[in-house]
Amino acid sequence: MIGDAANRLKCGLLLLDNHTHMERRTNGVISTLELRHIIECGFLPLSCTCQINPDGSLLIKVFDPSTDRVELLVTAVSTANLTSSRAIANLIGELRSEMNSRQTAFQ
Template identity: 85%
Template sequence: MISILELRHIIECGFLPLSCTCTVNPDGSLMIKVFEPSSGRVDLLVTAVTTENLTSSRAIANLIGELRAEMAACPAMLHEGDGAVRGLTEPSQR
């Protein structure tokens, strides 16, 4: 199993050259915020990503790929609420 620190680091590095902060919510889910480092403009905010299925490098890469695709499809859109990012086909992975 991947530690939460390592998981956060992998996700944060997955969005370079943009900046990403990945924080742990009190319930153990993750909040992922991707933003432009020079302007601070937020490109993506997902508030409740569950970690139970993020147990392999493939699962983490799939999550990052889905979030990057969502960012490309809906620029500068914030995603909040239940943690589900609209438009993704496999919400069970979050």
């Protein structure tokens, strides 16, 4: 648990009630590169790839690095509302919940 927290801190997912340092630095607009990095780190210890589709939406693939088994694949996530750390954390939380509910359904 402590290692997971350390990884999240290292990846920039320290979420505060107010805006994070990153958001203040960019005036509330998060670059696509930063957004991808935050989302990819949000699924540790699993691996995640986050790609930008031609229409600007995200393709998010979460997989187990030891088996390459895909745990979640979402093909068209809109970035329109992903403008704060809270919105990004909510997205990651929703996707993690979806992943967990799918794993429970198959067990």
